[in-house]
Amino acid sequence: MITTTTESSLISAAELHNALQQRQVLLIDVREPNEYNNAHIPGALLCPLANVQELEPPCSSDTRVVLYCESGRRSQMAYEILARRGFQNLKNLEGGIQRWKQMGYAVRGAANAPLSIMRQVQITAGSLILTGVILGFTVNAGFFFLSGFVGLGMLFAGLSGRCLLAQLLMRLPFNRPKGK
Incomplete structure (x- = not known):
């Protein structure tokens, strides 16, 4: 079964920003370590796409898990993997960190970082x-x-x-x- 992107699987940058301020989300960056070091959303945990299969579900099924990558493609693949494994309350950041930055939200990372x-x-x-x-x-x-x-x-x-x-x-x- 292949999961496709639906409105219910996506979360907007504004919705994620509000959820992070209220500490109501577990945020996972599925990019590579060098990408994460260059820029990531504050509070995000790093779990590259290649390692997503090893993730354990949160202790509480009420915990909202949000995945993101650069543009949303890799996090959609991670979403599909975790959804097949039975993860509940799973979301994918629409447009990835690119959209997050476009909206003017803060990122952490190396100043003057080289190209990815x-x-x-x-x-x-x-x-x-x-x-x-x-x-x-x-x-x-x-x-x-x-x-x-x-x-x-x-x-x-x-x-x-x-x-x-x-x-x-x-x-x-x-x-x-x-x-x-």
């Missing part, structure tokens, strides 16, 4: 592929292998859930948390 790792991966992979194609047409056809190699790496990342380029980029000094 996924954006860095997209920029780096896209640049390498484009460079391989341009050099393949203008210098030597052997440069097409660069584009193929990067494409193979992206395929591996999609199939395995492990992006070697992202792991490499996370080791760069500007992506490390201060003090490490």
Whole structure:
């Protein structure tokens, strides 16, 4: 059974803001740790989408659980996983943290944080592929292998859930948390 987004499964940023002020919600961020460190809604707990299956339901079935991610797609997937597992009183933040920020609500995180790792991966992979194609047409056809190699790496990342380029980029000094 696939759960689809319905009005009853969504919560607006304004509704969530009110619930947080009244401390009536358990808020879970399903993004990756680097995204959470860059900006998150105050009071949110981190549980990346890959780990959502391991979440235990709250002690009280009256506790409202709200999930969010960047735009609402990953949190919808988390919603479907938890709904199948029998979680009660479950909501998905409509529009994710993007909508939360658009509404002017506060976020916590690193000041002047770098681009998210996924954006860095997209920029780096896209640049390498484009460079391989341009050099393949203008210098030597052997440069097409660069584009193929990067494409193979992206395929591996999609199939395995492990992006070697992202792991490499996370080791760069500007992506490390201060003090490490």
